[in-house]
Amino acid sequence: MTDPVFLITGASRGIGATTARLAAEAGYRLVLVARNQNQLSDLATRLGDPDRVWPVACDVTDWAQLSGLVTRVRDAWGRLDVVFANAGASVVTSFLGTRGAPPDQWRDMVLVNVYGPALTARATLPALVESRGHLVLTGSAAGRGIRPGNLYSATKWALTGLAQNIRAECIGTGVRVTLVQPGLVDTGGIPPERAQEPKLDPADIARAVLYAVGQPATVDINEILVRPAGQA
Numbered sequence: 247m248t249d250p251v252f253l254i255t256g257a258s259r260g261i262g263a264t265t266a267r268l269a270a271e272a273g274y275r276l277v278l279v280a281r282n283q284n285q286l287s288d289l290a291t292r293l294g295d296p297d298r299v300w301p302v303a304c305d306v307t308d309w310a311q312l313s314g315l316v317t318r319v320r321d322a323w324g325r326l327d328v329v330f331a332n333a334g335a336s337v338v339t340s341f342l343g344t345r346g347a348p349p350d351q352w353r354d355m356v357l358v359n360v361y362g363p364a365l366t367a368r369a370t371l372p373a374l375v376e377s378r379g380h381l382v383l384t385g386s387a388a389g390r391g392i393r394p395g396n397l398y399s400a401t402k403w404a405l406t407g408l409a410q411n412i413r414a415e416c417i418g419t420g421v422r423v424t425l426v427q428p429g430l431v432d433t434g435g436i437p438p439e440r441a442q443e444p445k446l447d448p449a450d451i452a453r454a455v456l457y458a459v460g461q462p463a464t465v466d467i468n469e470i471l472v473r474p475a476g477q478a
């Protein structure tokens with residue numbers, strides 16, 4: 247089988263799971279990555295043919311797990327064409343200490359949001375160079391603006407820089423790099439104080455991802471900012 251292979255981190259729910267559905271409909275074979283194997287296996291069953299959908303439990307902040315996974319995919323399926331580095335997390339923070347999670351809970355967010363995509367790029371880019379493939383990273387509208395006391399926003403600023411630095415290193419390889427920056431998306435984790443704000447559907451972001459990867463090989467969509475109409 248020669249159909250292209252699309253690997254998604256953070257695939258078990260939210261934006262990643264919806265992107266998996268649209269990518270399956272577009273004819274890709276899928277590698278679904280998250281930590282919870284049961285959720286991934288349920289999604290894989292819903293997406294259909296087990297020969298085309300491979301659910302793999304992996305922590306994207308663990309280099310040995312991630313690099314081993316990419317080796318297994320290349321050995322079994324022979325190619326890797328699109329990688330969507332999408333796994334992420336958010337906790338409320340305050341540097342004045344007036345609200346949110348205690349600092350010892352900040353570490354995991356920084357690791358999954360910054361170290362995770364960096365390791366994902368390092369683990370997959372050699373295969374993407376072979377396929378002249380495409381790396382898509384999930385940043386955030388919060389990675390373009392200031393939010394008082396918000397460390398999550400700072401991690402997504404890091405994604406903005408990461409995407410640009412990766413693209414600069416990939417010039418001449420044929421690899422394309424896209425940063426998708428969603429505004430508020432209704433994936434179930436919205437804090438109560440933002441519940442009344444305008445929200446996107448995960449499919450709105452999934453369509454943007456498929457748009458970027460569906461362009462001719464000569465077209466590199468570098469950034470896509472998608473906000474719900476009316477977001478402040």
Ligand SMILES: NC(=O)c1ccc[n+]([C@@H]2O[C@H](COP(=O)([O-])OP(=O)(O)OC[C@H]3O[C@@H](n4cnc5c(N)ncnc54)[C@H](OP(=O)(O)O)[C@@H]3O)[C@@H](O)[C@H]2O)c1
Pocket residue numbers: 255256257258259260261262279280281282283285304305306307332333334335336358362384385386387427428429430431432433435
């Ligand atoms: N929702 C929004 O409003 C919004 C807005 C802008 C940007 N974003 C970004 O969009 C991306 C997806 O967001 P979402 O709302 O769809 O999130 P979500 O519903 O909370 O899903 C997060 C996904 O990441 C996985 N994950 C978390 N830590 C992981 C780790 N260490 N290793 C592997 N997988 C891990 C989770 O699965 P496991 O727990 O099983 O590992 C899950 O599949 C994130 O990068 C987020 O920052 C979201």
